[in-house]
Amino acid sequence: MNGDDRIHLSYQVEGGDLTRAGEASSGVKQTLRKLGIDPGTIRRVSVCMYEGEINMVIHANGGLAMVDVGLDDITITLTDYGPGIPDIDKAMQAGWSTAADSVRDLGFGAGMGLPNMKKYSDEMKIKSIVGVGTTVTMVVKIPS
Amino acid sequence: MIVRQLADELDLTVFAMDDPDRETAGGYCGDLLSWVMGRAVAGGAWLTIMSNVNVAAVAALADVACVILTEGVQPDPALLDKARLQGVNLLGTAMPTYACAGKLHGLIG
Structure with a gap:
């Protein structure tokens, strides 16, 4: 990889099936390991991506996860065509969730997903249009 | 302390232990x-x-060294399969969570 080259990974995330959630994140983790990325950065990317994956499975019937690996940073872009987020500020509040009881029974839906994604990324942007879908972009910087 | 030692010290049930030498703290x-x-x-x-x-x-994505199912909880068959597949150290104990955490704290802080 030289300064201009970036590695692009993309994964289709299936909706509805929480038992399969994490497959894309695990795939990214394995690839980052092979690339020799440090364990701390891999962990931050894994948490960000897994939380995003769970959100897409629970709320949006799946979507597309793209990961762009450079020398200085890793950018994760999650795109779905779900219901959208009417109030992003509210969704960002720790503990706020619209997840169904069936999801909560599995240990998810505690309203910590987006706050975790913000905590473990260096930059995070959410673009959402109700009825159209949501795109979440997160950047994790690689320590030099 | 490595996971295998921890399992021995606390007499934990081993459901899956693909990485017994993983250091845990x-x-x-x-x-x-x-x-x-x-x-x-x-x-x-x-x-x-x-x-x-x-x-x-x-467990895999948060990169913990091991999972300990407490209170006598048994892993679902799907969890057992996945733990083995992903190399997650999955252990168990009949101890309540509080008691197990107390013992762990004495061993690994």
């Missing part, structure tokens, strides 16, 4: 998976009563 107790993702320390032990398949994904 510190820990986290919790059943809400996103709390665990946000708070668990890398290389620590994670104590939980959750036994569904997602536990393996959380």
Whole structure:
């Protein structure tokens, strides 16, 4: 990889099936390991991506996860065509969730997903249009 | 302390132990998976009563050294399969979470 080259990974995330959630994140983790990325950065990317994956499975019937690996940073872009987020500020509040009881029974839906994604990324942007879908972009910087 | 020693010291049931030499220090107790993702320390032990398949994904991605199912909880078959597949150290004990955490704290801080 030289300064201009970036590695692009993309994964289709299936909706509805929480038992399969994490497959894309695990795939990214394995690839980052092979690339020799440090364990701390891999962990931050894994948490960000897994939380995003769970959100897409629970709320949006799946979507597309793209990961762009450079020398200085890793950018994760999650795109779905779900219901959208009417109030992003509210969704960002720790503990706020619209997840169904069936999801909560599995240990998810505690309203910590987006706050975790913000905590473990260096930059995070959410673009959402109700009825159209949501795109979440997160950047994790690689320590030099 | 490595995971194998920890399992011996606390007389833990071994459900899966693909990485017995993993060093472990510190820990986290919790059943809400996103709390665990946000708070668990890398290389620590994670104590939980959750036994569904997602536990393996959380353990692998949060990079904990081992999962200890407390209170006599048995792993779902899907969790057992996934733990073996993903190389997650999955242990168990009949001890209550509080008692297990107390003993762990004495061993690995």
